Amino acid sequence: MxxxxxxxxxxxxxxxxxxxxxxxxxxxxxxxxxxxxxxxxxxxxxxxxxxxxxxxxxxxxxxxxxxxxxxxxxxxxxxxxxxxxQAQGLPGPQVAPQNQSEGQTQMQTQSADVAVLTESLAKLHKERDDLQKERDDLQKERDDLQKERDQLLTQTGPQSVTSAPKSAAPTIPCAHPWLQFNSSCYYISSFSDSWEDGQNFCQEMDGHLAIIHTPEEQTFVWDQLPRGHWNAYWFGLSDESTEDDWVWVDGTKLVGGFWEKGEPNNHINEDCGYIVKTQVLERKAIQSWYDAPCSMHWPFICEKEMGAPQ
Ligand SMILES: [Ca+2]
Ligand SMILES: [Ca+2]
Incomplete structure (x- = not known):
């Protein structure tokens, strides 16, 4: 149920x-x-x-x-x-940071390159300075050697080794490398010096910077000089004591002279006389004197009497 x-x-x-x-x-x-x-x-x-x-x-x-x-x-x-x-820094959204990192690396590389170049430039400057100093030292050594050679040449010429007595000196011609004109001997230096040191050198050789009185003497001296762009040679004239009062190294006053046109002009406090011979054939011996600062370094012309010690 x-x-x-x-x-x-x-x-x-x-x-x-x-x-x-x-x-x-x-x-x-x-x-x-x-x-x-x-x-x-x-x-x-x-x-x-x-x-x-x-x-x-x-x-x-x-x-x-x-x-x-x-x-x-x-x-x-x-x-x-x-x-x-993003959390792990994988490629994708990290492109910007990567580019930033590359930029930093490039800047570091460029900075390193600049440092290397700067160091190289400093080395080159130092090498240049060293070379310039070496060049100056060599030039001084060359001048000293030329000066010594000139001294030896003027002291040991063929006539200087003779045993002739000094009383016979007036009859002795000028010893090489001295050149004779009338009763004087002339020497043209192969090295450069200031006007004063040139005079000192000539005096050591029993002479003096050349004193030139006549056109013939001036022409003879000028003819001995080589031609060049601006071949300049000190000679024995200056107005160092009184401006425009030109005096020879023996103390006598200048009479006349063989100045170039416009000279002497004391352009930059020029108190010493020099002769110029250039490659221009039209230039004249009797119109070749200039004045210049006495501290300039140029070759010079010595003169001494033919009877002076050789
Ligand atoms: Ca002067
Ligand atoms: Ca002058």
């Missing part, structure tokens, strides 16, 4: 449920299908074609939901990977 009673109760509940579903579906048919409708239909054994359409919509909705989930999952994975790359 109890079993029959339970069966009857169960059948009643089932019938009630069916009835409820029927009444719900009847109401819903008027407003069209929806998800809840289809979900009910999927478990409702009565509806024929309507039940088939509801199952297709459900699958489509499920697929769309799955696709959306997949898209969300992919997005989450991408965002996560992006965040990891």
């Amino acid at each position: 109890s079993t029959n009673a339970e069966s009857t109760l169960s059948d009643g509940m089932y019938s009630k449920l069916i009835d409820n579903e029927r009444s719900y579906l009847d109401e819903s048919d008027a407003s069209g299908p929806d998800v809840q409708h289809n979900s009910v239909l999927s478990v409702t054994p009565w509806r024929g074609a309507s039940r088939q359409g509801g199952q297709g919509s459900y699958r489509l909705a499920s697929m769309c939901l799955a696709v959306l989930c997949a898209v969300l999952l992919i997005s989450l994975v991408a965002v996560s990977a992006h965040s990891r790359n």
Whole structure:
């Protein structure tokens, strides 16, 4: 009995449920299908074609939901990977820092190059200064050697080694490299010096800077000089004591002279006389004197009497 009673109760509940579903579906048919409708239909054994359409919509909705989930999952994975790359400094968004690092490296390299070039330039300057000093030392050594050679030449000429007594000196011609004109011997130096040091050298040779009185003497001296761009030679005339009062090294005053036109002009405090011979053939011996600062270094012309010690 109890079993029959339970069966009857169960059948009643089932019938009630069916009835409820029927009444719900009847109401819903008027407003069209929806998800809840289809979900009910999927478990409702009565509806024929309507039940088939509801199952297709459900699958489509499920697929769309799955696709959306997949898209969300992919997005989450991408965002996560992006965040990891940023944290680990991997390629991608780190292009800018990498470029900055490359720029810093280039600047460091350029700075190092500048330092190397600066050091090289300093070395070159030092080498140049050393070479200039070496050149100056060599020039001084050359001048000293030429001076010594000239001293030896003027002291050991063929006549200087003779044992002739000094009383016979007036008859002795000028010893090489001295050159004779009338009763004087002339020597043209092969090295340069100031006017004063030239005079000192001549005095050491028992002479003095040349004193030139006549056009013939001037022409003789001038003819001994080589031609050049501006070959200048000190001789024994100056106005160092009194401006424009030209005096010979023996203390006598100048009379006349063989000045170039416009000379002497004391252009830059010029107190010593010199002779110029250039490559211009039209220049004249008797118009070749100039004045210049006595400190300039030029070759010079010595003179001594023919009877003086050789
Ligand atoms: Ca002067
Ligand atoms: Ca002058």
